[in-house]
Amino acid sequence: MLEFDAIRVTRGAFALSADLSVDQGARVAVIGPSGSGKSTLLSLVGGFLAPDRGRIRLDGQDITALPPGRRPVSMLFQDQNLFPHLTVAQNVGLGLRPDLRLSEPQRCRVAQVLAEVGLEGTEGRRPADLSGGQQSRVALARVLLRARPVLLLDEAFAALGPALKAEMLALLGRIADQTRATVLMVTHDPGDARRFAPQTILVEGGVAHPPVATGPLLDDPPPGLRAYLG
Numbered sequence: 001m002l003e004f005d006a007i008r009v010t011r012g013a014f015a016l017s018a019d020l021s022v023d024q025g026a027r028v029a030v031i032g033p034s035g036s037g038k039s040t041l042l043s044l045v046g047g048f049l050a051p052d053r054g055r056i057r058l059d060g061q062d063i064t065a066l067p068p069g070r071r072p073v074s075m076l077f078q079d080q081n082l083f084p085h086l087t088v089a090q091n092v093g094l095g096l097r098p099d100l101r102l103s104e105p106q107r108c109r110v111a112q113v114l115a116e117v118g119l120e121g122t123e124g125r126r127p128a129d130l131s132g133g134q135q136s137r138v139a140l141a142r143v144l145l146r147a148r149p150v151l152l153l154d155e156a157f158a159a160l161g162p163a164l165k166a167e168m169l170a171l172l173g174r175i176a177d178q179t180r181a182t183v184l185m186v187t188h189d190p191g192d193a194r195r196f197a198p199q200t201i202l203v204e205g206g207v208a209h210p211p212v213a214t215g216p217l218l219d220d221p222p223p224g225l226r227a228y229l230g
């Protein structure tokens with residue numbers, strides 16, 4: 001279980017509070033107006049931002065003071081966090097060893113996860129030589145390899161067309177199943193939330209609300225969310 005226990009965080013004049021928990025293995029969309037604090041919520045879990053008060057716990061362990069690199073968390077952004085000067089295999093291998101000194105079994109594992117995301121044979125290519133969808137697959141292969149208990153996505157597939165995005169969400173679902181990860185996914189697209197996330201955290205008016213069932217929330221949104229969804 002991922003817990004936000006009486007969290008309050010400020011960024012300049014902006015303040016966000018969160019007192020909620022997410023079940024282990026849950027898939028949760030994070031939805032709310034622009035500037036409402038969705039990325040802020042994810043940054044608290046990733047460790048890129050420290051709360052002013054409150055604790056963040058994962059399976060009972062207080063991770064509030066852990067630096068990002070030591071948190072059991074993978075994060076995916078829209079730019080897919082790929083290094084242009086590294087090959088596909090190296091970009092994925094970073095998930096195992098930042099210094100890229102991979103053993104033979106580790107190299108095999110990299111090839112294996114690339115095959116699992118449909119990128120067999122692309123090991124030696126650079127990100128720029130791949131399509132947008134293929135780049136997303138490289139990033140997902142790294143997530144699969146790392147197999148961290150928490151996966152955070154901040155509009156990771158926003159730049160992809162609808163068909164490709166649906167494909168990536170399906171692949172993400174398979175990876176989450178395989179790694180049994182808890183997934184928090186920021187999205188501006190209610191369709192993504194309906195497709196992927198049985199539960200949704202609404203971030204609005206300075207509060208990240210506890211997760212509720214996605215369908216009913218989107219079918220009958222509260223006024224602030226209704227205005228945002230249009």
Ligand SMILES: Nc1ncnc2c1ncn2[C@@H]1O[C@H](COP(=O)(O)OP(=O)(O)OP(=O)(O)O)[C@@H](O)[C@H]1O
Nearest residue numbers: 011012013014032033034035036037038039040041
């Ligand atoms: N580095 C920063 N310094 C000061 N204020 C910040 C900083 N980053 C974000 N903020 C403020 O924090 C608030 C929440 O930002 P956040 O990025 O979490 O919103 P969001 O819901 O993810 O928005 P969007 O949907 O537009 O990406 C905003 O009002 C923003 O102005």
